[in-house]
Amino acid sequence: MCTVRVTPRAVLLLALLALLAPPLFSDGNDAASWLRSDPRARAYASAQAEILAVFDDAQKTGVPTGPLVDKLKEGVAKRVAADLLVAGLRVELDRLATGESLLAGQAPGLDPGQKEAALRAVSLLLASGASPQMIESLLDAASEAARGSTYIVKTLGVLAQLKLSIHLPDALAQTLGTALLRSRMPQEAFDAIPSVVIRARANGMSSEEVVAIVVGVLRSGGGLIQMQDRLQKASPGAQAERRQERPGAGSAAAHPQAGGPPHPEGPVKR
Amino acid sequence: MSILRWGTMSREQGTEGCARIEAMVAAWEDQGVLSPPDLEAIRTHCSACGPCSGRFSALMPLLERDSGAAASPGLPEAELADKVMARVRFSSPRPVPRLRWAAIAVACLIVAAGFGFTLARGWTATPADEVVVHFELEAPGAKSVALVGSFTDWDASKLMMSDADRDGVWQITVKLRKDSVAIYNFVIDGSRWIPDPRSSAQVDDGFGGQSSVLRL
Numbered sequence: 001m002c003t004v005r006v007t008p009r010a011v012l013l014l015a016l017l018a019l020l021a022p023p024l025f026s027d028g029n030d031a032a033s034w035l036r037s038d039p040r041a042r043a044y045a046s047a048q049a050e051i052l053a054v055f056d057d058a059q060k061t062g063v064p065t066g067p068l069v070d071k072l073k074e075g076v077a078k079r080v081a082a083d084l085l086v087a088g089l090r091v092e093l094d095r096l097a098t099g100e101s102l103l104a105g106q107a108p109g110l111d112p113g114q115k116e117a118a119l120r121a122v123s124l125l126l127a128s129g130a131s132p133q134m135i136e137s138l139l140d141a142a143s144e145a146a147r148g149s150t151y152i153v154k155t156l157g158v159l160a161q162l163k164l165s166i167h168l169p170d171a172l173a174q175t176l177g178t179a180l181l182r183s184r185m186p187q188e189a190f191d192a193i194p195s196v197v198i199r200a201r202a203n204g205m206s207s208e209e210v211v212a213i214v215v216g217v218l219r220s221g222g223g224l225i226q227m228q229d230r231l232q233k234a235s236p237g238a239q240a241e242r243r244q245e246r247p248g249a250g251s252a253a254a255h256p257q258a259g260g261p262p263h264p265e266g267p268v269k270r
Numbered sequence: 271m272s273i274l275r276w277g278t279m280s281r282e283q284g285t286e287g288c289a290r291i292e293a294m295v296a297a298w299e300d301q302g303v304l305s306p307p308d309l310e311a312i313r314t315h316c317s318a319c320g321p322c323s324g325r326f327s328a329l330m331p332l333l334e335r336d337s338g339a340a341a342s343p344g345l346p347e348a349e350l351a352d353k354v355m356a357r358v359r360f361s362s363p364r365p366v367p368r369l370r371w372a373a374i375a376v377a378c379l380i381v382a383a384g385f386g387f388t389l390a391r392g393w394t395a396t397p398a399d400e401v402v403v404h405f406e407l408e409a410p411g412a413k414s415v416a417l418v419g420s421f422t423d424w425d426a427s428k429l430m431m432s433d434a435d436r437d438g439v440w441q442i443t444v445k446l447r448k449d450s451v452a453i454y455n456f457v458i459d460g461s462r463w464i465p466d467p468r469s470s471a472q473v474d475d476g477f478g479g480q481s482s483v484l485r486l
Binding site: 070071073074075076078080084085087088089091092120121124127157160161164165166186189191192194195196198223224225228229232 | 292295296299324325326329418420426451472473474477478479481
């Protein structure tokens with residue numbers, strides 16, 4: 001009779017295997033199984049070979065398939081024609097492959113999760129009209145400033161939002177992105193930059209003016225408060241108010257609510 | 271742009287000095303967290319002080335987000351593992367080597383089971399890493415409106431919006447993962463896909479249409 005001796009070390013080994021098993025056997029991102037199992041995908045049975053060829057190409061070039069599965073689900077949900085679906089997937093693959101080659105050269109050594117997040121950010125920035133050259137310059141700047149993937153992803157996300165919202169030209173996006181990556185601003189504060197820039201544009205300032213002020217504050221080690229103050233002072237509305245107030249400048253009161261100068265310069269951070 | 275609301279705060283009244291408000295915002299900028307009472311103080315002050323409103327209104331969505339996130343810290347995976355290990359150690363203060371191995375093995379099994387469960391179900395939200403987002407769409411005459419996006423796995427039946435007062439404004443409030451980018455559309459009457467008209471950030475979806483982009 002065969003007996004199996006269960007030692008604590010064996011249990012530990014099993015535990016470690018259990019820890020590793022889910023990623024190995026997870027099929028959540030598997031396009032083939034999704035195409036087979038999801039009823040929405042049945043309409044694309046005739047294009048299945050072409051769709052799977054896109055995923056094969058992704059694997060050959062080392063591109064993670066997660067973003068492509070998302071794109072596939074989006075196209076199927078929108079019930080686009082099969083040829084449009086394949087074309088859309090190819091465009092997404094091209095962007096991801098571009099991102100892959102840029103990251104391999106400029107930001108090697110990312111773990112799979114970081115890499116996928118960075119690739120998604122690069123893809124969105126490319127979709128917003130940014131050139132690969134601009135992104136390469138940003139990755140150079142990140143490398144010089146020893147910035148990790150979180151900073152890279154945040155910066156690319158900020159620039160994508162600004163390009164999509166106010167069509168920020170590449171040259172300005174590169175200047176702003178480089179300044180962000182080289183700044184000492186905490187990465188959490190990056191999230192506020194699009195809101196600050198878009199509001200300043202809505203107040204009538206040009207993109208060049210806004211970026212010049214934001215970059216100036218970042219280079220001087222300033223933070224969001226100082227940025228807001230400088231943008232507010234430079235806005236056409238505030239300048240017109242100052243021109244109107246100038247004849248009676250002596251009446252300017254100290255408290256902002258009394259109509260005086262809005263606020264003293266914000267503290268210089270760090 | 272969709273309206274972002276993160277939690278409900280108590281309605282404290284009264285004004286704070288401009289300098290104190292600035293100090294609160296500066297502290298948030300340094301630390302990335304803001305307490306709900308501080309947020310309320312900033313809101314109250316800005317509602318009465320035009321210059322401060324001008325200075326800080328662009329930051330308000332972020333202040334609100336970080337205030338909500340800080341209010342309910344979650345129990346991250348690593349912390350859970352630490353607690354499990356601590357409990358095992360506590361229950362066996364002087365273990366013989368074999369029992370220590372067993373304890374570590376059992377702890378690893380518990381953590382592995384939890385980790386595997388998390389992976390199997392995808393991302394598991396904690397209050398600290400999610401934000402509450404309120405979406406609105408004016409669509410008078412629509413019979414149904416759905417919110418569909420990367421966060422619903424592009425399933426048009428998961429998040430149906432409602433128009434309870436029948437004023438033509440369809441609404442839904444959802445929790446989404448913080449620090450992510452949501453790409454989404456509205457679907458009117460099950461077939462008409464449109465981007466969010468309030469969103470300033472829209473991207474070509476690659477299929478001949480547009481989707482809205484929301485950074486969280």
